[in-house]
Amino acid sequence: MKTLTSKLKAIDFRPTGLVEKLSEAMTEAILEGIFKEGDQLTELDLQKQFSISRSPIRESFRVLEKRGLVEVIPRKGTFVKRISPRDIEEHFPVRSVLEGLAAKQAYANMSPAPLEAMERALARMKTAAENEDTKNYWKQHILFHEIFIDACGNQLLINLLKTLRMQIMWYRLSYQYYKEDFKSSYRTHEKIMGLFKSKNTDPDRLEAIVRTHIEEAVGKFLGYLDEQEKLKASTK
Amino acid sequence: MKTLTSKLKAIDFRPTGLVEKLSEAMTEAILEGIFKEGDQLTELDLQKQFSISRSPIRESFRVLEKRGLVEVIPRKGTFVKRISPRDIEEHFPVRSVLEGLAAKQAYANMSPAPLEAMERALARMKTAAENEDTKNYWKQHILFHEIFIDACGNQLLINLLKTLRMQIMWYRLSYQYYKEDFKSSYRTHEKIMGLFKSKNTDPDRLEAIVRTHIEEAVGKFLGYLDEQEKLKASTK
DNA sequence: CGCCACGTGATTGTCGACAATATTTAATCG
DNA sequence: CGATTAAATATTGTCGACAATCACGTGGCG
Structure with missing residues (x-):
């Protein structure tokens, strides 16, 4: 220590x-x-x-x-607290349904301010992706999600997600440099942004897309974990 | 105090x-x-x-x-902690998505033991409903949900739901005598039970039904709260 | 050589006392 | 009489000391 x-x-x-x-x-x-x-x-x-x-x-x-x-x-x-692969596997499904709900509720009472903030974050994600600036891409990615979570207005939900996201973030300390598939990730968020902006979006569709986006992250995360473990083992 | x-x-x-x-x-x-x-x-x-x-x-x-x-x-x-109508409104959507997820995951790795336990609880719900034994109906109703929650295997999810359910339960102290629409409630749980038993249930459909069932409870609960408030006001 | 009893040091658990802060009551002034 | 301030009381915040428990190593014994 x-x-x-x-x-x-x-x-x-x-x-x-x-x-x-x-x-x-x-x-x-x-x-x-x-x-x-x-x-x-x-x-x-x-x-x-x-x-x-x-x-x-x-x-x-x-x-x-x-x-x-x-x-x-x-x-x-x-x-x-130690974080095991099992914790990761348990974490993502839970977070995905909660963020999905947050997205749905945020859409229901969306106002211009957060919408614009999301667009700015998205623009910075684009730039970061083009420059392959992994660290900054992550930062903006996190921010993008935080904005609509805060906008959902459900304080219980906001607090739960803050806690959950913090727990995984800490493990991301080294994770901030892992290679995200920028193109694919960015396209997804572009689509989410579009749904938030549109006046006649089906809230359930928005919820489903956000949920799926997060559910899919578990694989990448576990793969990264595995890689780190091997790295650790080989340097011994 | x-x-x-x-x-x-x-x-x-x-x-x-x-x-x-x-x-x-x-x-x-x-x-x-x-x-x-x-x-x-x-x-x-x-x-x-x-x-x-x-x-x-x-x-x-x-x-x-x-x-x-x-x-x-x-x-x-x-x-x-005080519980306001707003807390209730925030609580149910969150719990509904989490219990929906729990149901889905429980179905994925369901084993005979919890399935039988659920059937027993359901049977007792039926009896209680027939006898209009509100208190016992509630007890069995809670148990029914607890069984599949525990069976989902996701410890994070189990803990979150335990906490959420406990928070609302405390407020239910007096709530145990509120009049549930037994017939409607029982039919829903009969349907859920059927989906759990069947070998070719669509997990998403099971999830959706459980989720909806809980989302709908918020109205009844708020109505009950309101009634209590009026009661309190009138006895003053 | 392995294993259990035992003691020793490290660490957590509880206590009572004092300090700082918040709340209530009382007193003063306009 | 109301408002403001001041004293008093109630309550939380922090501390240092002692007790109980745990972790580890040592020595005895089969």
Whole structure:
């Protein structure tokens, strides 16, 4: 487990709202890969790093647990959650139905602002695809989805998806450079954009297309995972 | 906020696993309506009731928060979550797509045991409907759904649905006596059962029917809520 | 050599006390 | 009398200490 010296200094640790600040700091640390999967987050270590007592640390663990980033095992400790191929397989179908629903609900109460934001994101996806800028393509891709999710207006749905997407995002840390089939991906999003813009789109069709788009991602993701594993094995 | 004397005595409070025990006790207390919505759960009160220190209490709050039963507001306190009509409206679409997916996945890897369990539950639903035993009809209805949810094999999906269903169940405390249209409800479940049993069911059709069944419940539920509100207003 | 008992260090679990913040009540002024 | 401020009370936030449990290594025994 690496230290968090850089983050530590950036944060004001006057003793109020320690749990909030600490939760944010640790969330970032996990998302950025400073805390690696399987790592035990020992209270004493964090206590030393942040010079705070264990009470807020323990509470922060529960907050991170809610976000699905760590696993609190009573009388054993708190560990950064590992993601197995099985988790991936379980994740995508769930997320696909939820994002499908979000798309449908977003279409139902769509307003100009998010629509324009999506178009801008889509334009940047196009540019990134042409330049084969994988990292940026991903960033815009994520943004595109986030916009219509936020626009769906269903707070429960928004929160669920935020959590789910964050969980997988963290694993994507290294994933941001994986080679997406830009052309195919872009065409799909172009089609989705078209459906959002049109006045007489069948909401169920929009939902189905978004859902399928995400369901199909599971294969690519698992393939990538496999590749990484082999890479790891060969360098040993 | 009522006291928990009865529960208190039933629980062994030797200081190990206090958080687990306390979380369970408080979960039940909320589900059973001992803690009412909007109630502030003050640490001192619970401390006195259970004769334990505040540390495990505070951690338990975070556990309950994860289950969606309370709301932790920093520097204000912890409150039993209120459920608004809007929450209901947001809840049902989400749950419907998830249970639809669960049904589809359950059908894909269905085995005899859960199938039989569902048939038994369905049979008891029939009896309860004939006797107009609302409470028992509800119980069996819930069980019926739980069986195929558990059978879907997707642990993420199972956990999400368990949480969602629990949140609404708590509000159902009084709801167990609301008058369901037994005949219509029973017929739907008979149809679902038939689709689960058949070897050549279209999984998407099964999914759609389950989804629709739940989507339609939102109206009844809101109507019930409204009725309760009026009742409350009139008795004042 | 393998395996179990046991002790030792590491880690989590709980506690009571004090500090900081929020809420209520009381007092003051216009 | 109402509004504003100030004191008091209630409640949450954090801390350091001690207790219980777990993980690991060591030594004895078959």
